[in-house]
Amino acid sequence: MALTSLLSASDLDRRTAVELLDLAEEMATVAGREVKKLPALRGRTVVNLFFEDSTRTRISFEAAAKRLSADVINFAAKGSSVSKGESLQDTAQTLAAMGVDGVVVRHPGSGAPHRLAQAGWLEAPIINAGDGTHEHPTQALLDAFTLRRVLHGEPASGAAGTGADGKDLAGATVMIVGDVLHSRVARSNVRTLHTLGASVVLVAPATLLPWGVESWPCQVRYDLDEAIAEFAPDAVMMLRIQLERMHQAFFPNAREYTRLWGLSAARLHALPADAWVMHPGPMNRGVEISAAAADSPRALVLDQVANGVAVRMATLYHLLTGEDSH
Amino acid sequence: MRQRTVLDEHEITRAVTRIAHEILEHNKGPQDLVLLGIPTRGVPLARRLAERIAGIEPGVDAEELTGSLDITMYRDDLRRSGRRKVHATSIPAAGIDDKTVVLVDDVLFSGRSIRAALDALAALGRPRAVRLAVLVDRGHRQYPIRADHVGKNLPTAASERVDVRLRETDAADGFTGDEVLITGGEE
Amino acid sequence: MRIRIAGARVLGGQAQDIEIADGRLAEPGSAGRPDLTVDADGLIALPGLVDMHVHLREPGREDAETVETGSRAAARGGFTAVLAMANTQPTADTAGVVEQVWRLGRESGWTQVQPIGAVTAGLEGTRLAELGAMARSAAGVRIFSDDGHCVSDPLLMRRALEYVKGFDGMIAQHAQEPRLTEGAQMNEGVVSAELGLPGWPAAAEEAIIARDVLLAQHVGARLHICHVSTAGSVEIIRWAKSRGARITAEVTPHHLILTDDLVRSYDPVYKVNPPLRTAEDAAALRQAVLDGTIDVIATDHAPHPAEHKCCEWTAAAMGMVGMETALAVVRLAMREEEGFGWDQVARLMSRNPARIAGLPGQGHGFEPGAHANIVLVDPGAPHTIDPADSASLGRNNPFAGTEVDTAVHSTFLYGHPVVLDGELQAPHPASKEDTWPL
Numbered sequence A: 001m002a003l004t005s006l007l008s009a010s011d012l013d014r015r016t017a018v019e020l021l022d023l024a025e026e027m028a029t030v031a032g033r034e035v036k037k038l039p040a041l042r043g044r045t046v047v048n049l050f051f052e053d054s055t056r057t058r059i060s061f062e063a064a065a066k067r068l069s070a071d072v073i074n075f076a077a078k079g080s081s082v083s084k085g086e087s088l089q090d091t092a093q094t095l096a097a098m099g100v101d102g103v104v105v106r107h108p109g110s111g112a113p114h115r116l117a118q119a120g121w122l123e124a125p126i127i128n129a130g131d132g133t134h135e136h137p138t139q140a141l142l143d144a145f146t147l148r149r150v151l152h153g154e155p156a157s158g159a160a161g162t163g164a165d166g167k168d169l170a171g172a173t174v175m176i177v178g179d180v181l182h183s184r185v186a187r188s189n190v191r192t193l194h195t196l197g198a199s200v201v202l203v204a205p206a207t208l209l210p211w212g213v214e215s216w217p218c219q220v221r222y223d224l225d226e227a228i229a230e231f232a233p234d235a236v237m238m239l240r241i242q243l244e245r246m247h248q249a250f251f252p253n254a255r256e257y258t259r260l261w262g263l264s265a266a267r268l269h270a271l272p273a274d275a276w277v278m279h280p281g282p283m284n285r286g287v288e289i290s291a292a293a294a295d296s297p298r299a300l301v302l303d304q305v306a307n308g309v310a311v312r313m314a315t316l317y318h319l320l321t322g323e324d325s326h
Numbered sequence B: 001m002r003q004r005t006v007l008d009e010h011e012i013t014r015a016v017t018r019i020a021h022e023i024l025e026h027n028k029g030p031q032d033l034v035l036l037g038i039p040t041r042g043v044p045l046a047r048r049l050a051e052r053i054a055g056i057e058p059g060v061d062a063e064e065l066t067g068s069l070d071i072t073m074y075r076d077d078l079r080r081s082g083r084r085k086v087h088a089t090s091i092p093a094a095g096i097d098d099k100t101v102v103l104v105d106d107v108l109f110s111g112r113s114i115r116a117a118l119d120a121l122a123a124l125g126r127p128r129a130v131r132l133a134v135l136v137d138r139g140h141r142q143y144p145i146r147a148d149h150v151g152k153n154l155p156t157a158a159s160e161r162v163d164v165r166l167r168e169t170d171a172a173d174g175f176t177g178d179e180v181l182i183t184g185g186e187e
Numbered sequence C: 001m002r003i004r005i006a007g008a009r010v011l012g013g014q015a016q017d018i019e020i021a022d023g024r025l026a027e028p029g030s031a032g033r034p035d036l037t038v039d040a041d042g043l044i045a046l047p048g049l050v051d052m053h054v055h056l057r058e059p060g061r062e063d064a065e066t067v068e069t070g071s072r073a074a075a076r077g078g079f080t081a082v083l084a085m086a087n088t089q090p091t092a093d094t095a096g097v098v099e100q101v102w103r104l105g106r107e108s109g110w111t112q113v114q115p116i117g118a119v120t121a122g123l124e125g126t127r128l129a130e131l132g133a134m135a136r137s138a139a140g141v142r143i144f145s146d147d148g149h150c151v152s153d154p155l156l157m158r159r160a161l162e163y164v165k166g167f168d169g170m171i172a173q174h175a176q177e178p179r180l181t182e183g184a185q186m187n188e189g190v191v192s193a194e195l196g197l198p199g200w201p202a203a204a205e206e207a208i209i210a211r212d213v214l215l216a217q218h219v220g221a222r223l224h225i226c227h228v229s230t231a232g233s234v235e236i237i238r239w240a241k242s243r244g245a246r247i248t249a250e251v252t253p254h255h256l257i258l259t260d261d262l263v264r265s266y267d268p269v270y271k272v273n274p275p276l277r278t279a280e281d282a283a284a285l286r287q288a289v290l291d292g293t294i295d296v297i298a299t300d301h302a303p304h305p306a307e308h309k310c311c312e313w314t315a316a317a318m319g320m321v322g323m324e325t326a327l328a329v330v331r332l333a334m335r336e337e338e339g340f341g342w343d344q345v346a347r348l349m350s351r352n353p354a355r356i357a358g359l360p361g362q363g364h365g366f367e368p369g370a371h372a373n374i375v376l377v378d379p380g381a382p383h384t385i386d387p388a389d390s391a392s393l394g395r396n397n398p399f400a401g402t403e404v405d406t407a408v409h410s411t412f413l414y415g416h417p418v419v420l421d422g423e424l425q426a427p428h429p430a431s432k433e434d435t436w437p438l
């Protein structure tokens, strides 16, 4: 499919997703080279348009753009655009007038990147770097990339020069645990993992699952211990829980949450010996994830961070280098 | 459209053998030699050259000699020509620093690909010398670039197309054997 | 002024001439030589439409709409009366503010503007507004509503229902349980789960309606439910009516036809409160219109300046304009429903709202002597809805680009042609002379 912007994980079909992961494998090799830079986006300008603080994500995108030799403008517009007196339309048209070639958007409101991409205010490709409680598609891609590497070895892409596609995640079972309702990471991951052929199991208290989750391409369980025994997952992805949620009666308190849905040392032990532990960060140690799990050799948390740059390089390259030629 | 074969399988094999000998002669043996194929068809050609060299020089392992060098990211026409598929870059374990690197491609035309390859190479390390081997040189250079080893010099019209078909990359329907074809041009 | 409307199909029936003299319908042939003859060949004559639910924004948000611009939009939509909601700035919660709106309406002269008073002071839901003073004011307020907000305190709601009985008043409830809808952005359902937008559950509307119909019946008061949006609400209203409760209910044109699937675009033009629901809800609402469970179609016309819609979904204002396109959209929405003819249009968009709102000059029949509030409708005028073609200041019309086939041809307000052949003419002369016929 011709991808013009990356707004949602549902923009990616299997072929495009695998192509991006394969591309990311090539991008990952750049970090080991004498010159850690490719000239592919020389002369292009990428704007990081962040309406919400996220140093980690911004730095990851910035590093990715710079490794592709793009010029990077960081545009921090914290808070609602309306309260600032400047509408999203004005911001978009300003960027269009500057002649930017790509816009990476982080926004506290679900759908803001869609609006930027579809309202006709600017033509540059838009990359959703996290919008409200909607999606965070590059996070899902980097999670898939990380999983593919540990499940299939490095590099997991097709043989050099043959044009063959790399592997997907068919046959893998991934369990996503925690606050699915408020998680853009979970929404993007359910879709991407499904697209790549993995089975997804969501485990959470019913209060932290969206109404209508039955319509998603995954299974849903409330009891983590039973789910671990039932599915013997290849990986568990622990979602960050915001403790303020207990004041809104999503769960009684942190202690009960940890006891029922935290990845304790005992639950880590109950997982299959070759299961991997993932977390999009930043972690609440001792709440949704125990130190034993976070620091275990099975934890992929730092791999996820490291792989973020390669995946974002692949995404930027894919979106900013013109139309699909085949 | 008129189409004619200018090199057949037998002639291609002979050209590869001759180039292998030339490379060895110029390098005074196989030591510190690296053959990097430029995807797509430079890669199998580099491998064939390495195998031929291993056949001539006992003790040489063709695998350790060859690699591939993807140049997509270094092209100067990324915006204009549309997105291209990126191929793997693989470098022999010994690296390229202080080696004699022979870039291998199927057709030498404008020279733009080779310019990109030189940039790509510079990002990977610092060879002692870089040489260029091509199966076909069809002329029409736009850069001050020449090949050190040429399978066949082929005068062509700019409007003609030169296609190389190799067993490793093109063995699909109707493939009868390695060949180089010219399509189009004046009657 | 004497007017002859030649060959109009009254309520879609046989073509006949209608004569107007001095603001009232006259016996055919009695009016003498007319000052104006309107060729109504192929046109439908209906009693002037009555919109029970509009937001005219004045005083306070004159950048969004004024009584003058809203009245012009009403006339173009075929409305000879509109009921203006109280959520202005300042709130219409005193005799002074409702009289101001009422007077602005009289001076505009494009439609009859009847103010609705707030139930609670400042729409804050904590203490009653001066309901009696508003009822006794020149505006003669009969309907009270905190629309935009729900009167959520059950005791306050009970008191309000009881208190207004003393002057034949009525509470119009915007049914939205506030705790269940904190931060809500759209209908809670499969689409909200996918889009990651906080949901507005149907139960938050239904719970308030269930409570209020019980309260209204308990204290023997009249209750009107604004913009019913869910299938469950229809069930509760049907049940309450079967028990003899004195309740009436309204639905908007947009809830009859648009659904929450449209939110996938994240285009704030589809952001409205109550939110667009599912296709099943819309079907239940159309059925309720047919079987009389719902009494009134009202637009909830809610204009917003462009900057409140040219932004991201979550920051955008809720609401849609609707007066000028209401009739066309209602016909489009109901085109497949058997038994929905011109008489049903007149019932839901004129007679019922006029009766509920207590407007004796509106929603009448065509017998001689009645006030001449009439709209002529062209049922065969295919056109594409263009938000720019509007007398309202609002451009937030979700039907932009929709093909419809119904157009308002002419509007007669108390015997005066305010719209002819789709074009605004001149306001009712009473606006200059203070001789409003009522």
Ligand SMILES: [Zn+2]
Binding pocket: C147, C148, C149, C174, C226, C227, C273, C274
């Ligand atoms: Zn309302």
